[in-house]
Amino acid sequence: MGTYILKRIMAIIPIFLLAILLTFGMIHLSPVDPAEAYLSAAHIQPTDEMLAQKRHEFGLDQPLHVQYVNSIIKICQFDFGISYLSNKPVWDEVTYRMPATIQLALGSIILAVLVSVPLGFLAGIKKNSGIDHFSRLLSFFGASIPSFWLGYLLIFFFSVKLDLFPVEGIGTWQHLVLPSVTLALPLIALYTRLLRASVLENLQEPYILFARTRGIHEKVIMGKHVLRIAISPMITGLGMNLGKLLTGTIIVEAVFSWPGFGRYFIEAIFNRDVPVIQCYVLLAAGLFIISNLIVDLIQMCIDPRISRKGGQHQ
């Protein structure tokens, strides 16, 4: 298991190098000059001397390959550079905003799990019942509503009209409710369907019949055997979404004025703040790799067959 984890972590390195190359390439393919973007964002009409000075300050006057190698060397030392815009170290800016984003992502994942596991499971074992129809309705709704619109609707009803939750901001648990719901609804839609399908599939398996003939109590069969195996695809989906949640909260952060790093990143794109964009892409790549690894480990714990299969390959 130790070597397995090590192997997976080693795989991060080439992915990182590729990610740096890709961001680098994309930023330099864009027709906009970061120095010019900086100055025009400050509402000043740049003179040629100012542009030259800014380009020099940002290191943009060096040849491309030198810039690329320099940025790799720096990143290896965990130095993500200084933001063009704020003049502060990018890593400080990102870590300052990270807790808010993590809080929001976790809040919505927990909410999604708390709702979709019982709902999907019940919808599966009680096919075509009222709860199954309800889950279907919720899934259609959750999968098709755009999150910014849902956000506005929630604010309008629960905040402006009913005055139950604050419109925007961060601080108390009340602040967390509406943004979490907004983020969680599409996940609930997805996981409920996934779990329901998986439960239905498992109910057809011969082991259920065996268990029933052995006289094991129905509750035990469902809770201990069916749910445990059926939940596996959902955990995979959850892992894929963990990375996506941490990097994809941008719209929700904007709608609810949530001071996370998604908002910060969007501004960086408009201002061509290259070090910030680079840091974000690397972070996102790292998050996806790590969350996939965690998911694999959890899977191994829940369903020992997976780790046994892995053992056979080794």
Next chain:
Amino acid sequence: MSKRRNSKQVLFISAIVLILSTLLLGCTNESKENSTSNKDMLTFAWPRDIGEMNPHVYNPSQLFAQSMIYEPLVSYQDGGKLKPHLAESWEISKNGKEYTFNLRQDVKFSDGTSFNAEIVKKNFDTILKNVDLHSWLGFIPKVDQTEVIDQNTFKLTLKEPYYPTIQELAVVRPVRFLGDAGFPKDGDTSKGVTKPVGTGPWILEEYKADEYAIFKRNENYWGELPKVKKIKIKIIPDAETRVLAFEKGDLDLIYGEGVISLDAFKQLETTGTYETSISDPVATRQLVMNTKKEQLSDLRVRQALQYGFNKKAMVDGVTSGLEEKADFILPTNFPYTSDIDVTPIDYNVEKAKALLDEAGWKLPKGKNVREKDGKPLEIELMYDSAESIQKAMAETLQSEWAALGVKLNIVGVELTVQIQRFKANDFELNFFSNYGAPYDPHTFVNIVGSEGFGFNEAISSYPNRDKLLKQIADVPGTTDEKERQELYSTILESLQEQGAIVPISYIKKIAVYQKNVSNFTFPANRDEHPFTGISIE
């Protein structure tokens, strides 16, 4: 076997507990919520974080917030009048090079130290250390010497006469004054200040990046003490959320340019529950025609395009009356712009068609685009795709000009690309707006005259181009008021009559506030804060 399974269950459960507890931990730092029934504190929303409160830097620091803490020597007032502020009076030498300022004596910084000629010089010197960074502001590269004459007298000497100096001293950055305690050890403020110490009516009390900032009033302010004790600035990036927060009563005031959608403004106005107001023009939205492009090099074509669309209907329709049809390329409430004599071009389709015929662009039978020597009359208009007003106007022009037999292709680009293509002269038609008070008219005219800003080449086919450029170059050095006014009139009239710069509309600011907010006024300086005199009942 079961023991192994148990230990794994424990692991799994403890992982979940860990996750949950981190989450709860994140929620514990409760912040003090305010309610707007508080009459001592005014709550205001702004789309972006206020940034570093340093008077000598630009982005991402927000102008209005910088102007709350730091003050200028001269202030820009309605109609372009320049009034004494931290300077009580000033004298300008005959040759227009020496400026002597008599400083106000009762002024203290918020930390109690006094404002004097020494500190004025110190601020000027740190600005001049980064002269390249500030060279966009015309007088800065021309500064030759800064001198302390006595405790309350400061003298600025220029290398050559430059009349807009006094007007440029009114800008929000970089010529405002930081107290001694704010300077870093090496005296260079371009990399940061240690403390935001200013002379202004407000002091930064509490600040959380991306969340909010609270300013308290400076109890020792030399001027009129603000009526509200505190101002809370909430950072709300999304325009619709700002409106919802305002409707809920979380905000007292929304103010700015483009801070909420036109629809939202109209909707808030029609409820009658709130106060709304619209400012005087702050800038002109212009349509720039590149006369270097063949089809636009003919004055008759440029005029035909102007006759060919109903400006008033377009401006009223697109902006729901929030902007006003413009007859001049600069608003008339700026210095030297009130007396410009040009013949307005009114909507007249027949005349437009006649002009196009005369210019040789004929409509072939069975076609709907005019041609000349087999080439169709096709023009491209570039607009900022993020700006809904530009987009709607582009679409209106497209359909209006189609009726004349002109094919207009509209291309939406990102703002930075728009600026870049404009400067590289890689455009046919483009939207532009001038900088506004206190930068104009001299900054606009200077941009037209300087190379590399787009205008210079755009007016290529003006027959009087060289003369015009000479006049533009001469204006800043004038020492005679009458001569200066004449030059401005000639330049602005000529620019407009030749039709490369078409005034479209006057851009205005909006404000929406709760009924209990009174004495709201728009600042004359486009970048200043709007809190002077404001109060809550």
